[in-house]
Amino acid sequence: MSQERTGVATLKGNPITLIGPQLQPGSQAPDFQLNKALTEVVSLADFAGKVKLISVVPSLDTGVCDAQTRRFNEEAAKLGDNVVILTVSVDLPMAQARWCGAAGVDKVVTLSDYKTREFGKSYGVLIKELQLLMRSIFVLDANNTIQYVEYLGEMTEHPNYENAIAAVKKLV
Template sequence: MADTVLFKGNPVELSGTPPHIGDTAPPFELTGGDMAPVTLADSAGKIRILSIVPSIDTPVCSIQTARFNRELDSLPDSVVGYTISIDTPFAQNRWCGVEGVEKMKLLSDFRGNTFGRDYGLYLNDIGLLARAVIIVDKDDKIVYEELVPSISEEPDYAAALQALKELA
């Protein structure tokens, strides 16, 4: 049986099995705010926090992105943060401008949903990404992962930040 998360109280199947701690992070190519491709390799040698959200235009996704953006201020430059959604880069840019988010870089999986499928986080029946947090170390190994069981819940910020601080 496929992994599921709750969306509006109902189980929705994921497109696959999300990566686990110890796995090598699958490579990805997403679209940045300037419409240019952004890959995992672009941040080689850095610690990456991948904050995956269904849509930046929802309250919980907005809270999650703003929180990690604030927390990045207290972390060294060896840590980079990406919020990944299926929203268009235009919507992501608009949101960043309104909210003043600069540290977290918003990346879009709107071209083919390859990130969602490769990471097993695409929600087949609704066309969005599941809410998750993945931390990738400088050697591209996954050192932290949380698949949030319900789309309407926030991730465990304390656990994710502790994992980041132990690496930084």
């Protein structure tokens, strides 16, 4: 049974329960198995040696998630080849690909946790009531040590883009 965290997050002011631990800077990032496409699965090892910004969103088809992913796509172009930006949601891989095509998003890598929600549980971002992922940001160094974490307290708010990008820039 995974740990449940209450009183740490809301959706439009209403309390929601997050499943999994609250990860801290300095700890090793949990490995993951996420779908890049319906039949293609990737793990942390697929991004070995790169600084990783993991942008977690509930669904690309909502306003804040759309804006968050577009913003990190713009930033990705400026950060160089040693950085990869991963956007993780439970949207189906086909929906992620369709959204990226329509939005012209081509620098971030979209990954789906739709099958098992294991990423959500191990990163402490699975919303029990909705089975979606809570908006959050994780910055990992090239050795997969967590250097920066932002768990948002309110699902409809934007993350602190400047702090996340600054954390990445310190590592490159």
